[in-house]
Amino acid sequence: MSAPAKLEVLVAPADSLDSGIRESLEDEVVRLFDQLRERLLRYIVAIGLTIPDGEEVIQETFLSLFKHLQSGRSRDNLQGWLFRVAHNLALKRCQRARRSSELLASAAAGTYAAIDPSPSPEDQFANSQAQQRLLAVIQALPEQDRRCLFLRAEGLRYREIAAVLDISLGAVSLSLSRSLTRMARAAQG
Amino acid sequence: MLSQDSHVADELLLMELEGELSPRVAKSVRTHIEACWRCRARRQELERSIADFIHLHQRELDGQLPPAAGPRAMLKARLAQLPVSAPERPWQWFVGWGRLVRVAAVSVSVLLAIGWIVNRAGAWKRSASPERLVSTPDSTLTPGATVLASRRDVCSQANIKNRDVPASTQLLVFEEYGIERAPRRAYEVDYLVTPALGGSDDIRNLWPQPYSSVWNARVKDALEDRLREMVCSGTLDLAQAQHEIASNWIEAYKRYFHTDHPLAEHR
Numbered sequence: 001m002s003a004p005a006k007l008e009v010l011v012a013p014a015d016s017l018d019s020g021i022r023e024s025l026e027d028e029v030v031r032l033f034d035q036l037r038e039r040l041l042r043y044i045v046a047i048g049l050t051i052p053d054g055e056e057v058i059q060e061t062f063l064s065l066f067k068h069l070q071s072g073r074s075r076d077n078l079q080g081w082l083f084r085v086a087h088n089l090a091l092k093r094c095q096r097a098r099r100s101s102e103l104l105a106s107a108a109a110g111t112y113a114a115i116d117p118s119p120s121p122e123d124q125f126a127n128s129q130a131q132q133r134l135l136a137v138i139q140a141l142p143e144q145d146r147r148c149l150f151l152r153a154e155g156l157r158y159r160e161i162a163a164v165l166d167i168s169l170g171a172v173s174l175s176l177s178r179s180l181t182r183m184a185r186a187a188q189g
Numbered sequence: 190m191l192s193q194d195s196h197v198a199d200e201l202l203l204m205e206l207e208g209e210l211s212p213r214v215a216k217s218v219r220t221h222i223e224a225c226w227r228c229r230a231r232r233q234e235l236e237r238s239i240a241d242f243i244h245l246h247q248r249e250l251d252g253q254l255p256p257a258a259g260p261r262a263m264l265k266a267r268l269a270q271l272p273v274s275a276p277e278r279p280w281q282w283f284v285g286w287g288r289l290v291r292v293a294a295v296s297v298s299v300l301l302a303i304g305w306i307v308n309r310a311g312a313w314k315r316s317a318s319p320e321r322l323v324s325t326p327d328s329t330l331t332p333g334a335t336v337l338a339s340r341r342d343v344c345s346q347a348n349i350k351n352r353d354v355p356a357s358t359q360l361l362v363f364e365e366y367g368i369e370r371a372p373r374r375a376y377e378v379d380y381l382v383t384p385a386l387g388g389s390d391d392i393r394n395l396w397p398q399p400y401s402s403v404w405n406a407r408v409k410d411a412l413e414d415r416l417r418e419m420v421c422s423g424t425l426d427l428a429q430a431q432h433e434i435a436s437n438w439i440e441a442y443k444r445y446f447h448t449d450h451p452l453a454e455h456r
Binding site: 026029030033034037038041042045046051055058059062063066067130131134135138149150153157158168169170171173174176177178180181183184187 | 198199200202203204207209234235237238239241242243245246250251253254255257260261263264265267268269271330331332361362365391392393
């Protein structure tokens with residue numbers, strides 16, 4: 001009977017230490033979720049995921065963050081890390097959906113404008129012509145340009161965007177200026 | 190830095206607007222904008238586009254996002270279900286695992302050490318020829334970019350002299366490479382794939398090439414002439430020529446001129 005007692009004594013301190021660390025890591029992950037969930041979700045929905053798929057990607061992203069922090073890896077720029085992981089998971093999910101022919105309406109259209117496929121007549125009326133033109137310009141942008149634009153809209157700096165999309169800093173500034181120039185042209189009619 | 194005759198490119202105007210330029214370049218751009226109505230108006234147009242876009246973006250998405258409470262509770266529950274695993278401490282698995290694992294670990298360490306030595310030897314060798322390191326562009330910043338041009342388009346060009354790179358684009362290239370102030374005089378912003386071989390004006394095809402290096406712009410010009418001759422005589426595919434020059438022009442020179450050093454007539 002003495003062996004189990006000894007085992008208990010040996011295990012208890014290690015467990016309590018781990019549970020303390022674990023609890024604070026869980027708190028940290030939930031805190032970051034509170035801060036960034038909306039921005040991350042808006043981005044991945046904008047690049048083509050449905051909201052339920054987007055929510056699932058966000059869950060996976062923060063579970064990965066927990067494992068990342070638990071294994072003691074780098075804490076540098078966790079915001080950039082989260083956007084990169086969410087972006088990659090979202091792309092994988094889009095590709096899977098395409099492969100299995102379950103094309104998501106928004107992914108197929110490649111734009112966030114497809115979220116609300118049937119706006120009410122009042123909404124349609126409210127949308128000014130200029131906004132319709134702008135929407136058309138955004139829909140017609142190359143995929144990478146749209147991603148740059150949506151990441152910038154979520155407050156990422158150029159270096160962070162370059163890291164998320166794995167492109168050069170110059171490519172980010174060119175992409176953004178190209179998109180905004182097209183929008184400016186559309187605004188002038 | 191910017192003359193009043195030339196206007197600031199949209200990228201540069203936007204980067205100034207976004208606070209993405211170094212203080213010195215930003216000041217130079219601002220000084221130009223103060224004196225130039227055209228650039229100031231252009232800057233305002235870009236700013237208006239940002240405002241229009243963000244209004245549309247919010248209108249399209251904000252109302253659609255569900256509240257966070259449900260997903261938050263779900264995340265907490267899923268976090269609680271994850272198995273406990275301590276942070277990776279190298280000595281822990283080394284002590285705790287069986288003898289076989291220890292033997293494997295020692296073998297891996299030896300291999301890593303050998304790998305490190307081989308790698309360092311390569312690095313020492315490379316550092317012995319620093320001109321090589323600065324004479325080829327950073328492939329992540331300057332992978333090379335081409336326009337859609339056929340062999341006939343390329344070979345029918347009467348003037349194969351490179352167009353001057355606008356001052357504002359040069360600033361962007363220097364900015365991207367983190368080259369500040371004085372040393373800039375030691376560089377020429379050059380095309381990686383020359384326009385004479387279908388290279389584009391895109392910033393991805395431009396890099397600051399040092400004047401002083403052994404592998405300098407004149408040597409590269411000789412390679413470009415050789416490749417163009419071969420493309421136009423039909424002995425080399427245009428895409429192959431572009432690829433060779435974009436991936437490592439120095440290696441290409443050595444291969445096509447059968448030498449390890451730039452020939453005297455090309456220096």
